Amino acid sequence: xxxxxxxxxxxxxxxxxxxxxxxxxxxxxxxxxxxxLLSLALIWAIFASQSPVFLSARNLTNLADQIATTSxxxxxxxxxxxxxxxxxxVAGLAAVCAGxxxxxxxxxxxxxxxxxIIAITVxxxxxxLQGSMIVYSGAPAFIVTLxxxxxxxxxxxxxxxxxxxxxxxxxxxxxxxxxYRLPTTLSYALPAAVGLIGLAMRLNDHRQRxxxxxxxxxxxxxxxxxxxxxxxxxxxxxxxxYRGVPLTVAVLAGLIAILSYATTQTPFGIWLYAxxxxxxxxxxxxxxVNWMKMAAFSILGMLTALGGVVAAxxxxxxSPASADQSLLLEAIAAAxxxxxxxxxxxxSVWAAILGALVIGSIANGMFLINASTQLRLLVQGGVLxxxxxxxxxxARSGSSSSR
Amino acid sequence: MQRSGNNKMxxxxxxxxxxxxxxxxxxxxxITALSGVDFDVREGEVVALAGDNGAGKSTLVKIISGIVxxxxxxxxxxxxxxxxxxxxxxxxxxxxxxxxxxxxxxxxDTVQNLFLGREMHSGLLRGAKLSRPxxxxxxxxxxxxLNVKIRDYSVSVGRLSGGQxxxxxxxxxxxSKPRVILLDEPTAALGVAQRAEVxxxxxxxxxxxxxxxxxxxxxxxxxxxxxxxxxxxxxxxxAERPVAEWTxxxxxxxxxxxxx
Numbered sequence: 001x002x003x004x005x006x007x008x009x010x011x012x013x014x015x016x017x018x019x020x021x022x023x024x025x026x027x028x029x030x031x032x033x034x035x036x037l038l039s040l041a042l043i044w045a046i047f048a049s050q051s052p053v054f055l056s057a058r059n060l061t062n063l064a065d066q067i068a069t070t071s072x073x074x075x076x077x078x079x080x081x082x083x084x085x086x087x088x089x090v091a092g093l094a095a096v097c098a099g100x101x102x103x104x105x106x107x108x109x110x111x112x113x114x115x116x117i118i119a120i121t122v123x124x125x126x127x128x129l130q131g132s133m134i135v136y137s138g139a140p141a142f143i144v145t146l147x148x149x150x151x152x153x154x155x156x157x158x159x160x161x162x163x164x165x166x167x168x169x170x171x172x173x174x175x176x177x178x179x180y181r182l183p184t185t186l187s188y189a190l191p192a193a194v195g196l197i198g199l200a201m202r203l204n205d206h207r208q209r210x211x212x213x214x215x216x217x218x219x220x221x222x223x224x225x226x227x228x229x230x231x232x233x234x235x236x237x238x239x240x241x242y243r244g245v246p247l248t249v250a251v252l253a254g255l256i257a258i259l260s261y262a263t264t265q266t267p268f269g270i271w272l273y274a275x276x277x278x279x280x281x282x283x284x285x286x287x288x289v290n291w292m293k294m295a296a297f298s299i300l301g302m303l304t305a306l307g308g309v310v311a312a313x314x315x316x317x318x319s320p321a322s323a324d325q326s327l328l329l330e331a332i333a334a335a336x337x338x339x340x341x342x343x344x345x346x347x348s349v350w351a352a353i354l355g356a357l358v359i360g361s362i363a364n365g366m367f368l369i370n371a372s373t374q375l376r377l378l379v380q381g382g383v384l385x386x387x388x389x390x391x392x393x394x395a396r397s398g399s400s401s402s403r
Numbered sequence: 404m405q406r407s408g409n410n411k412m413x414x415x416x417x418x419x420x421x422x423x424x425x426x427x428x429x430x431x432x433x434i435t436a437l438s439g440v441d442f443d444v445r446e447g448e449v450v451a452l453a454g455d456n457g458a459g460k461s462t463l464v465k466i467i468s469g470i471v472x473x474x475x476x477x478x479x480x481x482x483x484x485x486x487x488x489x490x491x492x493x494x495x496x497x498x499x500x501x502x503x504x505x506x507x508x509x510x511x512d513t514v515q516n517l518f519l520g521r522e523m524h525s526g527l528l529r530g531a532k533l534s535r536p537x538x539x540x541x542x543x544x545x546x547x548x549l550n551v552k553i554r555d556y557s558v559s560v561g562r563l564s565g566g567q568x569x570x571x572x573x574x575x576x577x578x579s580k581p582r583v584i585l586l587d588e589p590t591a592a593l594g595v596a597q598r599a600e601v602x603x604x605x606x607x608x609x610x611x612x613x614x615x616x617x618x619x620x621x622x623x624x625x626x627x628x629x630x631x632x633x634x635x636x637x638x639x640x641x642a643e644r645p646v647a648e649w650t651x652x653x654x655x656x657x658x659x660x661x662x663x
Contacts, residue, residue, distance in 0.1 A: 208536035212537065214543070265533055267522040270511070273510055278507065278509065280504075280506065287519070287520050345508070
């Protein structure tokens with residue numbers, strides 16, 4: 001709360017603007033994660049009071065496993081949503097790519113690493129193809145990707161063995177991969193190392209700002225960095241209190257770090273947001289709009305392929321049920337709850353993860369307190385509607401203030 | 404640095420034009436949008452382009468900014484004949500256009516908008532790491548040289564005032580060090596205070612030695628700031644005189660064609 005207030009005093013639009021409007025503006029832009037974090041804390045508090053095991057290391061590890069696929073897909077979906085497109089075919093693609101890995105590993109004796117590379121390549125090329133059809137034809141992504149989603153379900157049925165209709169993965173390297181936990185030392189060393197690199201970059205930024213005579217708050221920037229490092233080490237400690245950090249969680253963390261860097265610290269990232277904000281302005285500034293959109297679709301395709309394999313490894317099999325559309329719905333819900341705009345230009349990598357945590361925590365907690373499926377669906381849907389309405393209201397009242 | 408009154412006279416009488424259009428014509432099918440238009444702009448001079456809707460203003464703007472090419476006539480830049488076939492041609496010569504829609508990304512902040520498409524890097528990770536401090540200091544230098552005041556460069560431009568947004572769009576054009584800057588209706592839809600802000604900004608551009616082409620519907624703007632006013636009517640040049648020789652009523656008469 002304190003940081004929010006500080007932010008508000010710095011953020012000044014020209015006209016006289018009330019504290020309330022400034023707060024709304026801050027919440028809808030830089031501090032967009034704050035309301036999501038607060039909701040998450042509230043949800044956790046409710047479930048923790050209802051069920052003693054909700055906050056146990058074992059259940060939190062379970063939760064991480066449950067949201068891994070949704071999170072990986074939501075990460076990619078944020079990129080596509082930011083450029084004001086959408087992809088409704090992720091559930092089908094995830095299942096097809098898992099099917100490819102399953103068939104290659106089980107039926108054709110290909111090694112897992114090669115099968116993974118093939119599946120991720122297929123996902124990337126698929127995204128490129130689908131994206132190019134959308135950007136060059138100008139057809140609405142909503143319908144094109146819906147059509148592809150149906151086609152992918154057909155492809156999945158062709159891919160799976162005709163008699164049994166499923167590929168069992170028990171006993172393969174995938175089972176080993178899904179059960180693999182990082183060694184304790186490594187599990188602490190990795191986030192610490194990444195965190196130190198982040199701190200070094202913040203320090204370097206500060207040095208440059210001072211050299212250029214720009215205002216800079218070293219203490220604040222370092223404090224935030226150190227807080228993030230300690231928070232991630234605490235999360236690692238929770239995992240280690242049960243069976244250790246699952247490989248999928250480590251991979252997800254790595255993806256978050258890479259994409260968070262790419263979207264905020266590179267021209268690529270700024271261009272994505274520029275395209276979502278004002279496509280024509282981006283084009284006039286010389287940004288290759290079509291290529292950027294295709295790249296977003298392609299990255300989503302690769303991440304979806306990976307997410308599909310993670311899901312298959314968790315349930316140890318690929319079947320027609322793998323193309324369950326709840327993956328699509330949960331990934332979109334995660335992105336939107338985290339504050340990603342369907343109109344483009346707004347949303348962050350962290351938002352997707354927090355959104356996935358909100359959706360996943362509700363499902364997990366409702367299961368623990370023995371709530372019925374109908375109640376779980378009502379609550380999850382209600383939270384999604386509340387989140388998107390709150391977001392729209394915040395954005396509207398924030399921007400009407402200054403113009 | 405320069406006494407602008409004096410400077411105007413010098414500019415108008417002695418200096419060779421930076422950009423000079425001679426006998427420009429443009430036809431769309433059987434319709435003549437422009438015909439036989441001569442138009443010059445010199446260093447440190449604000450030339451206003453006035454005219455009613457359909458007078459050919461926007462066609463001339465598009466020709467100068469390279470969006471459409473002319474069918475007749477010659478374009479000289481620095482005394483050399485050039486062809487403006489696409490917007491990049493104009494940009495490479497040093498002609499920047501600020502369109503009425505400003506072409507800003509409302510979700511990005513001032514610094515990101517100023518450097519969009521030409522981001523700056525520094526340090527080890529060249530090309531893979533933006534240098535926010537470098538860009539922010541350049542942005543600050545550019546904006547203060549134009550007397551533009553924006554309190555927080557990290558506020559998204561969608562939340563700035565109309566005058567500040569116009570200023571950011573102009574500063575973006577100025578950052579590429581043009582010699583001629585073309586402003587298309589810069590004060591449309593601005594309040595009184597914000598209009599004054601933009602007028603002061605145009606005066607700064609003139610002081611910095613840029614050739615400014617001002618396209619405006621607002622006769623008050625035109626008479627306030629221009630050194631010379633060119634009036635287009637029905638695709639032809641109806642009149643061209645130094646601002647001192649215009650009055651509001653003679654300008655209206657020239658624009659509407661009731662002056663003879």
